[in-house]
Amino acid sequence: MEPPFLEVKNLSKKFGSVTAAQDVSFDVRKGEVLTLLGPSGCGKTTTLRMIAGFETPDRGEIRVGGKTIASARQRLFLPPEKREMGMVFQSYAVWPHMTVFENIAYPLKLRRVRGKEVRERVGDVMELVGLVGLEDRSAMLLSGGQQQRVALARALIYSPKILLLDEPLSNLDAMLREQMRLELKLLQRRLSITVIFVTHDQVEAMTLTDQLAVMKDGRIEQLGSVEEIYVRPRTRFVQEVIGRVIWFEGKILSEDHGGVLVGLSANEGTRIQCAQNGEGFKKGDPVVVSIRPEEVKIEMDHAAAGLNLVPCLVETAVFLGDHFECHLRYGEADFTISTSRAHPLSPGQKICLRLSPQSVHVWHKSELPVSNVKT
Ligand SMILES: Nc1ncnc2c1ncn2[C@@H]1O[C@H](COP(=O)(O)OP(=O)(O)OP(=O)(O)O)[C@@H](O)[C@H]1O
Ligand SMILES: [Mg+2]
Numbered sequence: 001m002e003p004p005f006l007e008v009k010n011l012s013k014k015f016g017s018v019t020a021a022q023d024v025s026f027d028v029r030k031g032e033v034l035t036l037l038g039p040s041g042c043g044k045t046t047t048l049r050m051i052a053g054f055e056t057p058d059r060g061e062i063r064v065g066g067k068t069i070a071s072a073r074q075r076l077f078l079p080p081e082k083r084e085m086g087m088v089f090q091s092y093a094v095w096p097h098m099t100v101f102e103n104i105a106y107p108l109k110l111r112r113v114r115g116k117e118v119r120e121r122v123g124d125v126m127e128l129v130g131l132v133g134l135e136d137r138s139a140m141l142l143s144g145g146q147q148q149r150v151a152l153a154r155a156l157i158y159s160p161k162i163l164l165l166d167e168p169l170s171n172l173d174a175m176l177r178e179q180m181r182l183e184l185k186l187l188q189r190r191l192s193i194t195v196i197f198v199t200h201d202q203v204e205a206m207t208l209t210d211q212l213a214v215m216k217d218g219r220i221e222q223l224g225s226v227e228e229i230y231v232r233p234r235t236r237f238v239q240e241v242i243g244r245v246i247w248f249e250g251k252i253l254s255e256d257h258g259g260v261l262v263g264l265s266a267n268e269g270t271r272i273q274c275a276q277n278g279e280g281f282k283k284g285d286p287v288v289v290s291i292r293p294e295e296v297k298i299e300m301d302h303a304a305a306g307l308n309l310v311p312c313l314v315e316t317a318v319f320l321g322d323h324f325e326c327h328l329r330y331g332e333a334d335f336t337i338s339t340s341r342a343h344p345l346s347p348g349q350k351i352c353l354r355l356s357p358q359s360v361h362v363w364h365k366s367e368l369p370v371s372n373v374k375t
Contacts, residue, residue, distance in 0.1 A: 002029050002030065003029075003066070004027035004028060004029055005028060005029055005030040005032075005064065005065055005161075005162075005194055006027070006028040006051075006062070006063070006064055006162060006194060006196075007027050007061075007062070007063040007064075008024060008025055008026050008027070008047075008051065008060070008061075008062055009025050009060055009061045009062070009063075010023045010024070010025055010059060010060040010061070011023070011024040011025070011047060011050055011057045011059070011060035011061075011062070012024070012057060012058050012059040012060055012218075013043075013046055013050060013055060013057050013058055014058055019217070019218045020043045020046040020218055021043040021046045021047050021050070021057075021218045021219075022043075022217075022218040022219050023060075023219060023220075024043070024047050024060070024215075024218075024219070024220055025060075025220070026211070026213055026220065026223055028194055028196070028211065029194075030192075030194055031192040031193065031194060032194060032195075032210045032211065033188060033194075033195040033196075033197055033208050033209050033210050033211075034195070034196050034197070034209065034210065034211045034212075034213060035196075035197045035198070035199060035204075035205045035208060035209035035211070035212050035213065036048070036196065036197070036198045036199075036213050036215055037199055037200065037202065037205045037212060037213065037214050037215065037241060037242070038200060038214055038215035038216055038221075038241065039200060039216070039241075040200065042215040042216050042217060042218065043215055043217075043218040043219075044166070044198040044200075044215060045090060045166055045198065046218075047198075047215075048087070048164050048166050048196060048198055050062070050070070051085070051162075051164060051196060052080055052083065052085055052087050052164050053069070053070070053077065053078060053079055053080035053082075053083050053085075054080055056070070056072075056077050057070060057072050058072060059072045059073075060072055061073070064083070064084075064161065064162065065161075069082075069083055081111075083162075084158070084160050084161045084162070085160050085161065085162045085163070085164055086154075086155030086156055086157075086158060086160035086162075086163050086164070087155055087163075087164040087165075087166070088151045088152055088155045088163075088164070088165045088166060088168045089151075089166055090166040090167050090170070090198075091171070093151075094139045094142070094147045094150045094151060094154075095139060096138070096139050096140040097138075097139075097140075098138075098139055099135065099136050099137060099138055099139065100126075100131060100134045100135055100136070100137050100139060100142070100146075100150055101122055101135040101136065103139050103150050103154060104122050104125060104126065104150060104153045104154050104157055105118050105121075105122050105157070106154065107154060107157050107158055108121060108122075108157060108158075111158075121157055122135075122153075122157065125153040125156050125157050126153060128153070128156065128187065128190075128191075129149040129150075129152050129153045129156070129183075129187070130149060130183070131146065131149050131150065131153060134146065144171055144172050144173070144176060145172060145176045145179070145180060148168060148169070148171075148172060148180060151168070152168065152184075152187075156191075160193070161193075161194065162193070162194045162195070162196065163188075163193050163194070163195045163196075164195075164196050165184075165195060165196070165197045165198065166198045167198055167199055167200070168180075168184070168197075169181060169184075169199075169201075169204060170199075170201075177204075181203075181204055181207050181208065182207070184208060185207060185208055188208070195208075197209065202241065202242045202243070205226070205242070206226050206242070209226060210225070211223065211224065211225065212224060212225065212226050212229050212242075214229060214237075214238050214241050214242070216237055221234070221235055221237060221238050222234050222235070222238045226242070229242055230242055230243055230292075233361070235363070235367060236288065236290070236361075236363040236367040237367070239290060239361060239363075243292060244292065244293050244336070245290045245291070245292060245293075246290065246291050246292075246293055246296065246333070246335040246337070247288050247289065247290040247291075247333065247335075248264050248265075248266070248272075248288070248289045248290075248310070248330065248331075248333050249264070249265040249266075249286070249287075249288055249289075249332070249333070249365065250262040250263055250264040250265050250272070250286075250287055250288075250289055251263060251265070251284055251285060251286050251287060252281045252282065252283055252284060252285045252287055253271065253283065254283060255278030255281045255282065255283065256278055257277065257278060257279075258275070258278070259273060259274050259275045259276055259277070259278055259357060260273075260274050260276065260278045260281050260287075260362055261273050261274075262274060262287060262289050262362060264289070264310070264330075264331070265331070265332075266330060266331025266332060266333070267331065270309070270310055270311070270330075271307055271308075272289050272307070272308055272310075272355055272357075272360060273307050273308055273357045274289065274357055274360040274361070274362045275357040275358045275360070276360070276361060276362050280364075281362065281364075285364065285365075286364075286365040286366075287362050287363060287364060287365055288362070288363045288364075288365050288367075289355075289360055289361070289362055290360070290361045290362075290363065291355050291359050291360050291361070292359070293335070293336065293337040293338065294338070295355070295356065295359035296337060296353045296354065296355060296359075297353070297354040297356075298337075298339065298343065298345075298351055298352075298353060298354075299351060299352040299353070299354055300351055301352065302350035302351055302352055304352045308354055308355050308356065308357065308360075309352045309353070309354055309355075310330050310352060310353045310355065311330065311350065311351075311352050312328040312329060312330045312350070312351055312352065312353055313328065313329045313330075313348075313349075313350055314326055314327075314328055314345045314346065314347055314348065314349040314350070314351060315327040315328065315329050315334070315347060316347055317339075317344065317345045317346055317347055319341075319344075322341065323338045323339065323340055323341060324338065324339045324340075324341065324344055324345065325338055326338070326339055326345050328351075328353075330353075
């Protein structure tokens, strides 16, 4: 297997008493995209800035192509301009008093590149990001998407080895965001460039990434492919960061190696068998049982009784063209599921949800869910 191109080892950074990053480690291969995803303040920008060289880590190391570019132990910190990285900042500053051409050429000017080479390189990246024809436009007169492209072109002008993108799409409206998301993906593929991408938008994370690192309180909570993280989240926090979840409160009735049996709080007669290993749970523990909405099966017979059946009331059913979005209630829990047009539900209807033991996750109730992740 190809060796890692970017190696980040145990990066830690404190600002006064605030731990912004702690033991952040990951490897990225050449041409791969790694996304840092997590709520505001979890340390995404700090991690990116340490990689770019704008922040010195208190502990840890960074290597690119086997060469150490930062090491707290060796007191070695290569300055940003020697790291051959391009960065698009969270608030992508384009300089309003300059034209598009001048904005993009600026990093070359700083490095004393002159004349024909500047024109050629700027021309190349402008074509790459779709800005041809806007050379002489004042940056002040650009739309959000165009400013975004200028920032991207400026980061690419030096043919960086690694592209660092800090929420580059967050200032755009929904439509443009979707378009730029795809453009960015195509551009990344075309250039086969290694990218570290920061976002707190799960769709962006899922579109662009090879590896996903879910961060919380300065730490990487889980690292893996999008699918691994979606299907096998290690914590309740990770499960809620990506995709939708339905959850019910309950307590452990019994546990063994084959799984746990949970009685739901709203009605202890509703019992859910979960295939998840019962280790770490004991009888009486308060827990949360969760499942992805697409994993539940609808049983039209409300009176159906038995294990893993949850009786629900349909509160609303909204027709959205290709499917229905139905709001359901079970005791205190309310949640949304999609049903196909062929199987409409109507408000007031009583149904049962069947939760298969393999699809259900059980978490300790004390494990807190995500509170401030934007979707
Ligand atoms: N220069 C600084 N001085 C003091 N505290 C800082 C500094 N930079 C970041 N922090 C703190 O470190 C923590 C992590 O900040 P960081 O900017 O890395 O978060 P983030 O994940 O990028 O958040 P957001 O999604 O809001 O951009 C926060 O608590 C923040 O207030
Ligand atoms: Mg940030």
